[in-house]
Amino acid sequence: MRNTVKTTTTTAVLAAGALTLGLSACGSDNESGSGASGPLIVAASPLPHAEILTFVKDNLAEEAGLDLEVKEFTDYVTPNTATEDGSVGANFFQTQPYLDDFNKKNGTHIVPLVDVHLEPLGLYSNKVEKADELRNGATVAVPNDTVNEGRALQLLAANGLITLKEGVGTAATPADVTKNPKDLEFKELEAAQTPRSLEDVDAAVVNGNYAIEVDLKPSEDALVLESAKGNPNINLLAVKEGNEDDPRVKQLAELLTSDEVRKFIEDTYSGSVVPSF
Structure with a gap:
């Protein structure tokens, strides 16, 4: 029922100790996806986040002029450290409460861009x-x-x-x-x-x-x-502070909240993932 993610790179679960390594790693804009030119690399959990992004990549991105790459992670730490150090240009895996707690504990500067969906616990x-x-x-x-x-x-x-x-x-x-x-x-x-x-x-x-x-x-x-009504745990697209106006992430935010993505979520997940837009 689900598309196969062919263009992603999956990482193993990394220990929390990788935080210091992640925060010290830096690359050039073209390598990291954090510059305003070149492909936008987005860190995501495999399901449903990378699957939703792959739908965007395969069906919407080219027409919108967006060069999108999806990089999969299986933990909840590395997508934020990679966004902080510029290894990726954005991430899509977390909720606002988790993001707030992560920034507070790790001194990172990740900010939300747009709400996309709820995954009921x-x-x-x-x-x-x-x-x-x-x-x-x-x-x-x-x-x-x-x-x-x-x-x-x-x-x-x-x-x-x-x-x-x-x-x-x-x-x-x-x-x-x-x-x-x-x-x-x-x-x-x-x-x-x-x-x-x-x-x-x-x-x-x-x-x-x-x-x-x-x-x-x-x-x-x-x-x-979990009930979806009044639930604060909406999954969101996030970027490092200062990159909110990157035209690539603004374009992705628009595509992620399109009617086409709403229909994909509803048809694919049958209530297990709920659009929030």
């Missing part, structure tokens, strides 16, 4: 079919980065599995759980590993893009799923 299990069937003492895997862990715990709280301290928002951690009727145990994992933990835990909270990568269908397979 979901709770999945290979052992039960309903959330209330989780056994007492069940182990639930959650992402270990600040924003996505808080988002996961908010999902569990919204569905009555736990209660959190009032006002903690996406900064919530397991220490903020005030009521835990089922005595759930939380296993904190790198976000990309949560779907692969399903054989070892009772349930896992999985980001939408990682769910799709392992052929989970959030709209059908999730025990509980």
Whole structure:
């Protein structure tokens, strides 16, 4: 059902220690994609971000005069460090809360350009079919980065599995759980590993893009799923501060919020990815 991404380069998951290396690496404008001429190189998670970008590349970019290259990353760190150091000209993989937290912790200067879509976070299990069937003492895997862990715990709280301290928002951690009727145990994992933990835990909270990568269908397979209404976790196109007026990224922003991309998202993902424009 999905197009094969033929023009991308996939990287392995990199440790957080790569931050210092990434921030020190610099290249020329033509090599990095950060200059106003040459191809625009965009860092993206494989699904759905790179797939959406590849649709733009194959169907819309040439007519719009945009030379677009897509570079895939399987982690949530390197796309931002690569954007900061100029290795790529933009990235498409993250939400505003995650971006704000990343900039604060790493001293980076990445800014949002345009909102594109929502990937609802979901709770999945290979052992039960309903959330209330989780056994007492069940182990639930959650992402270990600040924003996505808080988002996961908010999902569990919204569905009555736990209660959190009032006002903690996406900064919530397991220490903020005030009521835990089922005595759930939380296993904190790198976000990309949560779907692969399903054989070892009772349930896992999985980001939408990682769910799709392992052929989970959030709209059908999730025990509980984030609501799109009023959700701040919209995935966005981002650039390094100062590059907002690059005509290439402005053109890409326009294409990513076109009627053609809306139809592609709706037809391809059937509610597992929701356009936000």
